[in-house]
Amino acid sequence: MIFRGTKRPDGAAAVPKADVKPKAGLSRHLKSEWQLYALLVIPMAFLILFKYVPMFGLVGAFENYKVARGFFGSEWVGLKEFGNLLKHRDFLPALRNTLLLNFLDLLFGFPMPIILALLLNEIRSKWFKRVTQTLLYLPHFLSWVIIGALAYQLFGLNSGIVNNLLESAGLSRIPFLQENTRWLATYVAVGVWQSMGWGIIVYLAAISGINPELYEAATVDGAGRFRQALCVTLPGIRSTIVVLLILNLGRIMGGSFERIYAMQNVATTEYTMTIPVLIYRWGILGTQFSRAIALGLFQSVVGLILVLITDRVAKRLGEGGML
Amino acid sequence: MKKLLAAAMAALMTLGLTACGGGDPAATVNAPDATTAAPGAATQDPASAAATAPADEGYADYSAGFPQKVTIEIPVYDRAFEGWDVTNNYYTQWAQSEFGDKYNVEVKYVAVGRSTEVQDYTQMLTSHTAPTIIMHYDMPQAVTYYTQDVMQELDNAEIANYAPTFWSYSQESTETYGAIDGKTMFTFAVRPAADNYTTIIRKDWVEAAGYKVEDLTTLEKYNEMLLKWKELGLGVDGEMLTQNNYVYSYSFRDWPNDPQWRALYSDLGVADLTTDATKDWLKNLNYMYNNGLVDPEFYLRDDYTKAEAEFVAGNVGTYQFYIAAGTDVFSATLANDPGATFAIVPPGAIVPEGKVAQSRGYWPFGMIMGINYEATDEERIATWMFLEWLSQPDVIWKWQNGVENENYTLNSDGIPVKVADYAGQYKLSNNNNKDYWCLVTEGLRYPTDELFDKANLLGWAPPGYEQLAADTLKYYKEIDEYRTPDALFPVVIASLTEYKTELNELFKQLYVKVATIPEADFESAYADACQEYLDAGYQEILDEKQSLIDSGSFTP
Numbered sequence A: 001m002i003f004r005g006t007k008r009p010d011g012a013a014a015v016p017k018a019d020v021k022p023k024a025g026l027s028r029h030l031k032s033e034w035q036l037y038a039l040l041v042i043p044m045a046f047l048i049l050f051k052y053v054p055m056f057g058l059v060g061a062f063e064n065y066k067v068a069r070g071f072f073g074s075e076w077v078g079l080k081e082f083g084n085l086l087k088h089r090d091f092l093p094a095l096r097n098t099l100l101l102n103f104l105d106l107l108f109g110f111p112m113p114i115i116l117a118l119l120l121n122e123i124r125s126k127w128f129k130r131v132t133q134t135l136l137y138l139p140h141f142l143s144w145v146i147i148g149a150l151a152y153q154l155f156g157l158n159s160g161i162v163n164n165l166l167e168s169a170g171l172s173r174i175p176f177l178q179e180n181t182r183w184l185a186t187y188v189a190v191g192v193w194q195s196m197g198w199g200i201i202v203y204l205a206a207i208s209g210i211n212p213e214l215y216e217a218a219t220v221d222g223a224g225r226f227r228q229a230l231c232v233t234l235p236g237i238r239s240t241i242v243v244l245l246i247l248n249l250g251r252i253m254g255g256s257f258e259r260i261y262a263m264q265n266v267a268t269t270e271y272t273m274t275i276p277v278l279i280y281r282w283g284i285l286g287t288q289f290s291r292a293i294a295l296g297l298f299q300s301v302v303g304l305i306l307v308l309i310t311d312r313v314a315k316r317l318g319e320g321g322m323l
Numbered sequence B: 001m002k003k004l005l006a007a008a009m010a011a012l013m014t015l016g017l018t019a020c021g022g023g024d025p026a027a028t029v030n031a032p033d034a035t036t037a038a039p040g041a042a043t044q045d046p047a048s049a050a051a052t053a054p055a056d057e058g059y060a061d062y063s064a065g066f067p068q069k070v071t072i073e074i075p076v077y078d079r080a081f082e083g084w085d086v087t088n089n090y091y092t093q094w095a096q097s098e099f100g101d102k103y104n105v106e107v108k109y110v111a112v113g114r115s116t117e118v119q120d121y122t123q124m125l126t127s128h129t130a131p132t133i134i135m136h137y138d139m140p141q142a143v144t145y146y147t148q149d150v151m152q153e154l155d156n157a158e159i160a161n162y163a164p165t166f167w168s169y170s171q172e173s174t175e176t177y178g179a180i181d182g183k184t185m186f187t188f189a190v191r192p193a194a195d196n197y198t199t200i201i202r203k204d205w206v207e208a209a210g211y212k213v214e215d216l217t218t219l220e221k222y223n224e225m226l227l228k229w230k231e232l233g234l235g236v237d238g239e240m241l242t243q244n245n246y247v248y249s250y251s252f253r254d255w256p257n258d259p260q261w262r263a264l265y266s267d268l269g270v271a272d273l274t275t276d277a278t279k280d281w282l283k284n285l286n287y288m289y290n291n292g293l294v295d296p297e298f299y300l301r302d303d304y305t306k307a308e309a310e311f312v313a314g315n316v317g318t319y320q321f322y323i324a325a326g327t328d329v330f331s332a333t334l335a336n337d338p339g340a341t342f343a344i345v346p347p348g349a350i351v352p353e354g355k356v357a358q359s360r361g362y363w364p365f366g367m368i369m370g371i372n373y374e375a376t377d378e379e380r381i382a383t384w385m386f387l388e389w390l391s392q393p394d395v396i397w398k399w400q401n402g403v404e405n406e407n408y409t410l411n412s413d414g415i416p417v418k419v420a421d422y423a424g425q426y427k428l429s430n431n432n433n434k435d436y437w438c439l440v441t442e443g444l445r446y447p448t449d450e451l452f453d454k455a456n457l458l459g460w461a462p463p464g465y466e467q468l469a470a471d472t473l474k475y476y477k478e479i480d481e482y483r484t485p486d487a488l489f490p491v492v493i494a495s496l497t498e499y500k501t502e503l504n505e506l507f508k509q510l511y512v513k514v515a516t517i518p519e520a521d522f523e524s525a526y527a528d529a530c531q532e533y534l535d536a537g538y539q540e541i542l543d544e545k546q547s548l549i550d551s552g553s554f555t556p
Helices: A022-032 A034-062 A080-087 A091-109 A111-121 A126-141 A144-155 A161-168 A180-208 A212-220 A225-236 A238-250 A257-263 A275-285 A289-316 B002-018 B046-051 B090-103 B117-126 B139-147 B156-162 B164-177 B203-208 B219-232 B259-265 B276-290 B304-312 B329-336 B377-391 B393-401 B449-460 B466-478 B494-515 B519-550
Strands: B070-078 B105-113 B133-136 B187-190 B197-202 B318-322 B342-344 B365-372 B408-410 B416-418
Touching: A022 A034, A034 A080, A034 A289, A080 A091, A080 A289, A091 A111, A091 A180, A091 A275, A111 A126, A111 A180, A111 A225, A126 A180, A144 A161, A144 A180, A144 A257, A180 A225, A180 A238, A180 A257, A212 A225, A225 A238, A238 A289, A257 A275, A275 A289, A275 B117, A275 B494, B070 B133, B070 B377, B090 B105, B090 B377, B090 B393, B105 B117, B105 B377, B117 B133, B117 B139, B133 B139, B139 B365, B139 B494, B156 B164, B156 B377, B164 B187, B164 B365, B164 B377, B197 B203, B197 B466, B203 B219, B203 B342, B219 B276, B259 B519, B276 B494, B276 B519, B304 B318, B304 B329, B342 B466, B377 B393, B416 B449, B449 B466, B494 B519
Parallel strands: B070 B105
Antiparallel strands: B133 B365, B187 B365, B197 B318, B197 B342, B408 B416
16 A cells, blocks of 8 residues: 555654655555556557557558568658658648638537536536436437438438428528538538537536535625636636647547548538548558558648647646646 | 456456457568469478379379368458358358368358458458458459559469369460469459349339330430420439449440540540540430439439439339349339339430440450469469369359259259249358359359350349340340450559549549539530549540550450
8 A cells, every 4th residue: 555644554754755765665666556557557558559559550651562562571762652642633622621621620519518518517407417418428429321321311402301391391402411511511510419419528527526615605706607607617627628629639630531431422522532531542442552651640740740739839828738 | 366356357458459469461471483383393391292292284182182271261242131141151161061171171251342342352451361362353453453462473274273174264364364464363253145234214104204115215215205204293314323333435435436446445444534425425414414304313322222212212213233033123112102114224225316335345254363462372272172163063053053942943944943032041142142153153154045045034033024134135135246345454554553543533523513514514514524534644544555555555
C-alpha cells in the first residue's frame, strides 16, 4: 500500500515526500502495486501493436511500394509521391472538401451536445431525463450504411417519404440529396443528429462535478435557472469544452469515410471527394498504395499541427490545454 | 488469488495481441524463377525425395499423394445467398473427401465478395492471406494484379503434366492470351458460346400501349412506346448506373467497324466517352431523361438488387439480368401485380435506325486465373491437380447438377431436370454451384449443340417461363455475327493501370451530369465532359494504345 497521509497509522509523523529516495520509492511502489501495472500492460500492448507498429507502414509513402516486394524490397523514391500528390487534379478539391465538411461539422455539431447537456441538466424528472438521454444516444450505435439507406428512404427526390409528404401537402419536391448545396446541408444535419446524443455524456459527467454550493449561492443572489446555466454550469464545464474542441480540431483533416460513402451519389459530387475517399480510391480500388499512404501521412501531419496550434492558443487564453 | 488472476489475464491478453502480428512477408515470398522447376527437373525437397519419384517428363509424381500435407486455398465468389455457407457445405466437404484426402491436400475455400472482389483481393494480398488462385473475369483487372507482382510465372508444360484434361480445354487460350510481357501469367477456364444476360419487359404494359413486343425493332419505336407508357401512367424504362463494364455503346456504333478503331476504344476497363457512339448513346439517354421516359433516379441503381426492386414494385417496365431457373423476379412482381406478363426485349429495341444490333463478344475463355506469388511449388502443383479433378466429367457433372433422384431426374435426352424446391443435404447454391466450377468452365458442356441448347434452356427457364429462355437463346444467336470481342494487348498498358480507377469514377460523374442536363445544353456539356475526361488521363491511354496498334502489338 502507498502511504499517502500526513500521519502514519501508528501516529508517527509522516516522512516528507521529498525525503523519499525516488528509486527506492518507485521500486517499492512497483513491488506493491505490480498487479495494476500488469493490467496496464494490456492497453499498452494494444496501443503499441495497433497504433505505433503500423506507423512503420508509412515508409511506403517514400517507396514505389509493391505488395510482393514488401517494405524492404520496394524501390525507394523519396518524396516523389508527395510531388505527384500535390500536382494531382483531385488533391485540392479533396483538401477543400475535407476542411469544409469538417468545419461545418464543428460549427454545427460541436455546440449541440453542450446545448443538449445544459437542457438535460435542467430536467428534474429522472425517468424523462433517462428516456430522453437514451433516445439521443441511439443514433450513435447505428452504422453509417444504415443511416445512409435511411437518408435516401426519407429524403430521396422521387420516392423519399418526406418528399411524398411534401407533394401530398401540395408543395414541390426538394432534392435534399440530389443537388449539391442541399446535399451538403443534409449531410451536416444528419451528422449532427447522429452524434449529438453521444457527445452529451462527457458534458453531463463534467456538470455532475460542479460544486452544488455554487448553485445555492447563485440562487441566493437571485439567479434564475437560465442565469445559473449560463453563469455557473457553462463556466464549470469550460475546461472540458476546450479539451474536446482541441480533440475535434485534430480531426478536422480526417473525417468519416463511411459517412460520405453511405450518403454520396454520382449526381452530387461537388463535396463528396474528400481525403479519406481519395485514400480509399487510390489504395483499395486502384492499388496505388504509395500515393494513398503519402496522402494519409499528409493528412495526419496537418492534423497534428492543428492540434499543437490549438493547444498553444488554449494555453495563451488561460486554459490548461492538453499537452 | 486476485493478484494471480490479474497477472494471468494480463499475460494471456498480451500474448493474444502479440500473436496478431504477421510474419515477415519478405521471408515468405516465393521467387518463381529460383524455385520453380524447369521441365525435366524434379521439384520436391530432398527430405521428401524418397517418397516421390520423378515422372518421365521430369516432374515429381504425386499421383499417390503428397508426402506432406499441402494446403490449397481456392477462391469462391460469395453472393450472400440466404442459408448458404459458401466455404463449408456438402460440396466443399465432398471436394475434401474425394480429392483432398486422396492426395493429402487440404482444400480450403476462401470467400470473395462478388461485388467487392477487387477490394477483397487487395486487402488479402496486402495482408498476405490471398488464396492460391488469383482470379478475375476481366482482363484489365487481371493485368492490374499482375502489375503488383502478386502472381508467379506459369510453366505450360507443368500444367499439361499435372492437369492434362484441364489443359486440353485451356491450352489454346493460355498460349494465345495468357502471356504478358513475354511471360505466361494466366491460364483460363473454357467458355462455351452462350449468354443468359437478357432484358425482360412488362409485356402487359407493351400491349396496353398498343404495341407488340416483336414490333420493338428500333430505338425510335421503343421510345415511342415509352411515351405511350408515360401518357398512360404505366411506368418508365428501367436503367442502372453504367459502371465498370463498358459495353453500353455497341448498338450506336457503325457497322462494320475497323479492328484498329475497336482496339483503341473498346475496353471493359475504361469507357469510350469521346466516341460518336457514346455521344449518340448519351443523347438518347438525355432525351429519355428530359422527357420522363427513364427512371429519374437511375444513377442510384448501382446494383442489381436495387434495379430489381424498382421492377418488382412496378415503377419501371424493364430489367436487365442473368436469367436463371432460380430467379424470384417474376413471382415477386406477380405478388404486387397479378396481371403482370413478361417478355424478352428484342435486340433491335436499343438500336437506332440504320445501325445493327452489335454486342461485345466474350473472349473465348471464362475465368482468368493466376497463381499467388506466395504459393509454394507443392501448392501450385496441388492446384493444377485440383483443377484436373474438377475437370473430370463425372466430377463436374455432380458440381453442376447434384445427385440423381435427389437434385434432378434425367429426361429422355439424358439432360438433368431439376427437382423443384429441393432442400435436402445435396442442395446446390442458388446459381447451380457456378462459383465453384467456374474455375474450369463458364457453362455446361454437351456433345452436341442441340443438347447444349436444351440443357441451357432447362437451366435458364423458371417454371412456366420457358419461352423467355428460348427467346434469350434465339436473340443471342440472331446477333451472333455482330458480336466482337475487345482486343488484347500482350504488354501492360501503363497509363491504363495508372488512370483506370480514377477514370471509372469520373466517367460516372460526367455521364450522369450530361445525361441529366437540359437538352439545350447537351452539346456544350458533352464537349466539356470529353475535355475533362481526356485531361484526366484518357488521352494518355489513347496515345499509348495507338502506338501499340501502330506497331501491330495487339490481338483483334
